Amino acid sequence: xxxxxxxxxxxxxxxxxxxxxxxxxxxxxxxxxxxxxxxxxxxxxxxxxxxxxxxxxxxxxxxxxxxxxxxxxxxxxxxxxxxxxxxxxxxxxxxxxxxxxxxxxxxxxxxxxxxxxxxxxxxxxxxxxxxxxxxxxxxxxxxxxxxxxxxxxxxxxxxxxxxxxxxxxxxxxxxxxxxxxxxxxxxxxxxxxxxxxxxxxxxxxxxxxxxxxxxxxxxxxxxxxxxxxxxxxxxxxxxxxxxxxxxxxxxxxxxxxxxxxxxxxxxxxxxxxxxxxxxxxxxxxxxxxxxxxxxxxxxxxxxxxxxxxxxxxxxxxxxxxxxxxxxxxxxxxxxxxxxxxxxxxxxxxxxxxxxxxxxxxxxxxxxxxxxxxxxxxxxxxxxxxxxxxxxxxxxxxxxxxxxxxxxxxxxxxxxxxxxxxxxxxxxxxxxxxxxxxxxxxxxxxxxxxxxxxxxxxxxxxxxxxxxxxxxxxxxxxxxxxxxxxxxxxxxxxxxxxxxxxxxxxxxxxxxxxxxxxxxxxxxxxxxxxxxxxxxxxxxxxxxxxxxxxxxxxxxxxxxxxxxxxxxxxxxxxxxxxxxxxxxxxxxxxxxxxxxxxxxxxxxxxxxxxxxxxxxxxxxxxxxxxxxxxxxxxxxxxxxxxxxxxxxxxxxxxxxxxxxxxxxxxxxxxxxxxxxxxxxxxxxxxxxxxxxxxxxxxxxxxxxxxxxxxxxxxxxxxxxxxxxxxxxxxxxxxxxxxxxxxxxxxxxxxxxxxxxxxxxxxxxxxx
Amino acid sequence: xxxxxxxxxxxxxxxxxxxxxxxxxxxxxxxxxxxxxxxxxxxxxxxxxxx
Numbered sequence: 001x002x003x004x005x006x007x008x009x010x011x012x013x014x015x016x017x018x019x020x021x022x023x024x025x026x027x028x029x030x031x032x033x034x035x036x037x038x039x040x041x042x043x044x045x046x047x048x049x050x051x052x053x054x055x056x057x058x059x060x061x062x063x064x065x066x067x068x069x070x071x072x073x074x075x076x077x078x079x080x081x082x083x084x085x086x087x088x089x090x091x092x093x094x095x096x097x098x099x100x101x102x103x104x105x106x107x108x109x110x111x112x113x114x115x116x117x118x119x120x121x122x123x124x125x126x127x128x129x130x131x132x133x134x135x136x137x138x139x140x141x142x143x144x145x146x147x148x149x150x151x152x153x154x155x156x157x158x159x160x161x162x163x164x165x166x167x168x169x170x171x172x173x174x175x176x177x178x179x180x181x182x183x184x185x186x187x188x189x190x191x192x193x194x195x196x197x198x199x200x201x202x203x204x205x206x207x208x209x210x211x212x213x214x215x216x217x218x219x220x221x222x223x224x225x226x227x228x229x230x231x232x233x234x235x236x237x238x239x240x241x242x243x244x245x246x247x248x249x250x251x252x253x254x255x256x257x258x259x260x261x262x263x264x265x266x267x268x269x270x271x272x273x274x275x276x277x278x279x280x281x282x283x284x285x286x287x288x289x290x291x292x293x294x295x296x297x298x299x300x301x302x303x304x305x306x307x308x309x310x311x312x313x314x315x316x317x318x319x320x321x322x323x324x325x326x327x328x329x330x331x332x333x334x335x336x337x338x339x340x341x342x343x344x345x346x347x348x349x350x351x352x353x354x355x356x357x358x359x360x361x362x363x364x365x366x367x368x369x370x371x372x373x374x375x376x377x378x379x380x381x382x383x384x385x386x387x388x389x390x391x392x393x394x395x396x397x398x399x400x401x402x403x404x405x406x407x408x409x410x411x412x413x414x415x416x417x418x419x420x421x422x423x424x425x426x427x428x429x430x431x432x433x434x435x436x437x438x439x440x441x442x443x444x445x446x447x448x449x450x451x452x453x454x455x456x457x458x459x460x461x462x463x464x465x466x467x468x469x470x471x472x473x474x475x476x477x478x479x480x481x482x483x484x485x486x487x488x489x490x491x492x493x494x495x496x497x498x499x500x501x502x503x504x505x506x507x508x509x510x511x512x513x514x515x516x517x518x519x520x521x522x523x524x525x526x527x528x529x530x531x532x533x534x535x536x537x538x539x540x541x542x543x544x545x546x547x548x549x550x551x552x553x554x555x556x557x558x559x560x561x562x563x564x565x566x567x568x569x570x571x572x573x574x575x576x577x578x579x580x581x582x583x584x585x586x587x588x589x590x591x592x593x594x595x596x597x598x599x600x601x602x603x604x605x606x607x608x609x610x611x612x613x614x615x616x617x618x619x620x621x622x623x624x625x626x627x628x629x630x631x632x633x634x635x636x637x638x639x640x641x642x643x644x645x646x647x648x649x650x651x652x653x654x655x656x657x658x659x660x661x662x663x664x665x666x667x668x669x670x671x672x673x674x675x676x677x678x679x680x681x682x683x684x685x686x687x688x689x690x691x692x693x694x695x696x697x698x699x700x701x702x703x704x705x706x707x708x709x710x711x712x713x714x715x716x717x718x719x720x721x722x723x724x725x726x727x728x729x730x731x732x733x734x735x736x737x738x739x740x741x742x743x744x745x746x747x748x749x750x751x752x753x754x755x756x757x758x759x760x761x762x763x764x765x766x
Numbered sequence: 767x768x769x770x771x772x773x774x775x776x777x778x779x780x781x782x783x784x785x786x787x788x789x790x791x792x793x794x795x796x797x798x799x800x801x802x803x804x805x806x807x808x809x810x811x812x813x814x815x816x817x
Contacts, residue, residue, distance in 0.1 A: 051805030074802030126792055134785045138778060161774060
C-alpha cells in the first residue's frame with residue numbers, strides 16, 4: 001500500500017481485511033486508565049512510514065467525539081489514543097478507534113504491552129552517557145592545561161577539580177560495569193567488564209593518591225573518557241536490541257485474549273482466556289482463532305492449520321472433531337467444548353518443548369567474552385609483574401604503582417569494548433534497512449559460523465497463499481462462473497480463484513456456503529456447486545492425499561465442469577536465494593509437517609535433495625538437536641508454532657514477520673521482506689561483520705603490542721595514554737563503518753500488513 | 767591565576783546547564799519518536815505533543 005493513496009484504497013482493504021477488528025472487550029482489557037473517565041489504548045499500526053501517514057491516522061482518530069488525544073509514534077509504529085469513556089452521557093464504543101483507522105486503509109493490531117523495563121534501561125544508559133561525557137570533556141579541558149605546563153599549585157588545583165568531577169561520574173555512570181563485573185565474579189567467570197571495573201577504580205584511586213602527594217601524573221581524564229567510550233558502545237548495543245524487540249512486538253498477531261463463553265441457558269459472556277475452564281462451551285465466529293484445545297459440538301468450518309503444523313490445505317471439521325488452540329476457523333461458525341485450559345493447550349506443550357531445547361544456545365559465549373577470557377588475565381598479569389619488577393628494580397613503589405596503572409590504562413579494553421558492539425550495531429542497522437531484525441549481537445556471530453540450513457516449508461519457502469495452477473487453457477466462461485461463486489467465501493482456495501479471474505464474474509442468486517464443503521448457488525433452473533470433489537460431484541472419492549495439489553471442482557447439477565488445481569506460492573526470489581546459499585557450500589534441507597507429495601514437489605522445484613515430511617514439532621526439534629550434537633552448526637528458518645522448538649534448538653534461527661508469535665519470539669532474526677533473499681543477505685552481513693570484528697581485534701592487539709612496551713618501560717605519561725586511547729577507539733569505529741557499503745535490492749520489502757522499514761531506521765548506523 | 771577562581775566555576779556551571787538541559791529533554795520524551803519528529807517538522811498543522 002502506498003501511503004499517498006491510503007484513502008482511496010480503504011474500501012478495498014476493508015473488504016479484504018486479513019483479520020477482523022478486535023472486539024470491544026479485548027480493547028478494554030488492553031487499555032489502561034489514565035485519569036477520571038479517561039482510558040488510553042495503544043495500537044500497533046505497522047504500515048505507517050511517513051508524514052502523510054501520521055496526519056491521516058491522527059486526523060481520522062481526532063475526528064471521533066470521544067477521542068481526547070491521538071499521537072502516532074513513527075519509530076515504534078504505534079498510535080496511542082486517549083479517549084473518554086462517556087460522551088454526553090452515552091458510553092463510547094472503543095471499537096470505533098480501530099474502525100476509524102481501518103477506514104483510512106491502515107491495519108491496526110492490539111499488541112501485548114511491552115514491558116517498560118527496557119525503555120527505562122535505555123534512558124538510564126543515555127543519562128549515564130551524558131554524565132560521563134560531561135565529566136570526560138571538562139576533565140579533558142583541565143588536563144590540557146596541565147599538559148601544556150601549568151605550575152605546581154595550579155596543577156594540584158586542577159587535579160583536585162578533576163577528581164571531584166570524576167567521582168560522581170564514576171559512581172553514577174560506572175555502576176553498569178560494576179554490577180556486571182560483580183555478577184561475573186560471583187559466578188566464577190570473567191567477562192569484559194572485570195578488567196574495565198578494576199582499571200577505572202584503580203586508576204581513579206591511584207590518581208587521587210598522586211594528587212594528595214602533589215604528584216605530576218594523574219589519570220582522571222583517561223578514567224572518564226574510558227567510561228564515556230565504553231558506555232557509548234554499551235548504549236548502542238542496547239538500542240539495537242531494543243529496536244528489534246519493539247518492532248517485533250509491534251507486529252504481534254492478534255491472539256485471542258478472550259472468548260465468548262456460552263452458558264447452559266444460552267447466555268453469552270466474554271471471558272479472558274485464562275478464565276476458561278474445561279467443559280466450557282465457546283462460540284467461535286468465522287475468521288476467529290481458536291483460543292483453547294477443544295472438541296467441536298456444533299457447526300462446521302474449514303480450519304487453517306498451517307501455523308500449527310505446516311499443513312497447507314485447510315481441513316474441514318464437523319461435530320466430534322478435535323481442534324487445536326491457535327488454528328484459524330475460516331468459513332463457518334463453530335461451538336466448541338474446551339478440553340483443556342489455556343495453560344494446558346497445545347501451545348503450552350510447545351513451550352515446554354522449547355524450554356527443553358533452550359540449553360544449547362545458553363552455552364554459546366559471545367566473542368567479546370571469549371576474548372576477555374584471555375585478555376583480562378594477561379593484562380592483570382602484565383600490570384602486576386610490571387609493578388613488582390619496577391618495585392624491586394629501584395625500590396620506588398610509587399613509581400611502580402604508576403607504571404602498573406599506565407599499563408592498565410594503555411591496554412584499555414576501550415578498543416576491544418568498542419570493537420564488537422560498533423560493528424554489530426552497524427551490521428544490525430544495514431539489516432534493519434533491508435527489513436531484517438536482529439535480536440542481539442551474538443545471533444550474528446552464530447550465523448557467521450553455520451554450515452547447514454534447514455527450512456520449514458509452509459509460510460517459509462512458500463508464502464502460505466495458494467495460487468491457481470494454469471495447467472490447461474482456462475475457459476473464460478467457466479472461470480467467470482467459478483469466480484462468481486468463489487467471491488462469496490473466505491476459504492483461501494476460493495479467494496485465490498476469485499483473484500485469478502481478471503474479467504467480470506457471473507452473478508448468482510441464493511448463494512449459500514456450506515462450511516467444510518463448499519458453495520452452492522442457483523442460476524435459473526441449474527444448481528452450481530463449487531468445492532471439494534466429494535461435495536461437488538456427490539460421492540466420488542477425492543484423490544487429495546496423494547496429489548501435490550489442492551483441488552476445487554466446479555459442477556453443474558452434480559456433473560463436473562472444471563477442476564481447478566492450486567499450489568502454494570513460492571516466496572519471491574526463493575529459487576535464486578536457494579541457489580545462492582547452495583553455491584556458498586551449505587548443506588540444505590526441508591523439515592516440514594506437511595504431506596510428503598507436497599514437500600517433494602517443492603523440494604524438486606528448488607533443487608533441495610534432503611527433505612523430511614510429516615514431522616511433529618518434537619521430531620523437528622530433535623533433528624536440530626541431533627545436528628548440534630554431531631557438531632554441525634544449523635540455521636533453522638521457520639514460521640509456525642510447530643517450528644518454535646526447532647527454532648530454539650538450532651544453533652541460530654530466522655523467521656518471517658508473518659510467523660506465529662511464539663515462532664517470532666524464538667527466532668534470532670525476523671525478516672519483514674516477502675523475498676527469501678533475506679536469508680543469504682543476513683548470512684552475508686553476519687560473515688562480513690565477523691570478519692570486521694576479527695580485523696578490529698587484530699588492530700586492537702597490534703596497537704597493544706606497540707603501546708604496552710612503552711608503558712612497561714615507564715615512558716607513558718597521561719598525555720600519551722590519552723592520545724593512544726582515543727586513536728585506537730577511532731580506528732576501530734572507522735573500520736566498522738566500512739560495513740555501510742552493504743546493500744540489498746529493495747523490491748521485495750513486504751508491503752502493507754507488515755512494517756515498511758524506512759531508510760531513516762538505519763540512522764544510527766550511518 | 768585569580769581569573770581561574772571565577773572562570774572554572776563558570777565553565778563548569780555552563781557545562782552543567784547543558785547537561786541538565788539534555789537530561790530534561792530526555793525526560794520530557796523528545797527522543798521517543800525521532801523518525802516522526804522529522805516529518806512533523808514539515809507538516810502543516812500545529813500538532814504539539816499534549817503531555
